[in-house]
Amino acid sequence: MSANVSPEEQEQILQTIEMFEVIAQANPHDCQSLEILKDAYWKLGRQKEALTVTRKLADTYTSMGQYSSALQEYEGILQKEPNSPEVAMLLEEVTAKLHDSGGSNGQPAAQGNIALDFGSLAQEADLITTGATRKSEAVKNDVSHNLDNDGNEPLAKFLIQHRLAPEEVVQTAMEHVQKTNKNLGGQALAASLIDEIAKSHVVSLDALLCGILERSKFAFIPLDYYDVDRQIVKMLPESLTLGRLIVPFDMISRTVMVAMANPFDVMGKEAVQQLFDYNIQWHLAAPAAICKVLRDTYRLDARD
Numbered sequence: 001m002s003a004n005v006s007p008e009e010q011e012q013i014l015q016t017i018e019m020f021e022v023i024a025q026a027n028p029h030d031c032q033s034l035e036i037l038k039d040a041y042w043k044l045g046r047q048k049e050a051l052t053v054t055r056k057l058a059d060t061y062t063s064m065g066q067y068s069s070a071l072q073e074y075e076g077i078l079q080k081e082p083n084s085p086e087v088a089m090l091l092e093e094v095t096a097k098l099h100d101s102g103g104s105n106g107q108p109a110a111q112g113n114i115a116l117d118f119g120s121l122a123q124e125a126d127l128i129t130t131g132a133t134r135k136s137e138a139v140k141n142d143v144s145h146n147l148d149n150d151g152n153e154p155l156a157k158f159l160i161q162h163r164l165a166p167e168e169v170v171q172t173a174m175e176h177v178q179k180t181n182k183n184l185g186g187q188a189l190a191a192s193l194i195d196e197i198a199k200s201h202v203v204s205l206d207a208l209l210c211g212i213l214e215r216s217k218f219a220f221i222p223l224d225y226y227d228v229d230r231q232i233v234k235m236l237p238e239s240l241t242l243g244r245l246i247v248p249f250d251m252i253s254r255t256v257m258v259a260m261a262n263p264f265d266v267m268g269k270e271a272v273q274q275l276f277d278y279n280i281q282w283h284l285a286a287p288a289a290i291c292k293v294l295r296d297t298y299r300l301d302a303r304d
Contacts, residue, residue: 067098173193219282223289229250
């Protein structure tokens with residue numbers, strides 16, 4: 001472990017590594033997750049793992065045609081392993097590709113690294129909360145007045161088209177969810193279409209989530225096992241958290257990680273983006289796990 005890392009920071013970093021290893025395995029081309037993993041390993045002084053992830057990141061950038069970024073990663077590996085002929089050859093190849101693609105003489109473009117400053121998470125959260133508060137009233141009104149556009153219709157069509165659930169089951173669940181969400185009041189939790197379909201016992205929740213993930217390439221977060229900071233959840237207005245089951249659950253450097261029960265809720269995503277001037281990483285989570293986080297955050301009765 002790095003001498004500059006406190007026991008509390010180490011625990012946070014290990015939790016981050018555990019989560020993003022799962023995400024990177026499910027989404028091998030998710031460069032942002034690989035960047036976070038790489039920096040977390042370096043923070044703990046685990047050079048072997050850090051270099052392994054750096055190589056994956058470099059190869060991924062190359063496959064995506066992002067040669068400046070790939071060049072930067074390969075150079076970083078060579079600084080630590082100067083006698084690696086394979087990496088030296090890859091560096092030569094990507095330099096040539098960058099030059100052929102019109103890059104500035106093979107020089108990498110300036111890139112901002114994701115710095116894992118776990119000690120300043122609370123300060124970052126305060127900054128985001130302050131900015132979000134200034135915008136929240138306007139966004140809250142927009143969201144609450146357009147609750148019908150919550151993404152459930154495109155989700156229903158997706159489930160039917162991909163045969164993840166029978167049409168009659170989806171339609172029955174849809175009617176119940178629309179009726180419930182139309183009359184939401186106070187601190188009531190919105191109903192989830194995925195959850196409602198699973199209650200029919202015709203198709204399991206796991207099957208629904210796996211089907212959506214396989215076809216949409218959305219990232220999944222096992223929110224049940226994540227220690228969520230209530231202050232981070234409250235960075236969004238209740239019309240988004242309670243009314244749309246959208247939960248910001250962590251923050252790393254300039255990235256806010258957000259879980260949602262419906263990946264087709266385009267308007268909800270846009271509202272969140274309006275509130276945060278930070279990068280957002282989206283994740284699908286089990287509706288029940290999101291509801292538990294919200295009940296704990298707002299101290300709601302389980303019947304709400």
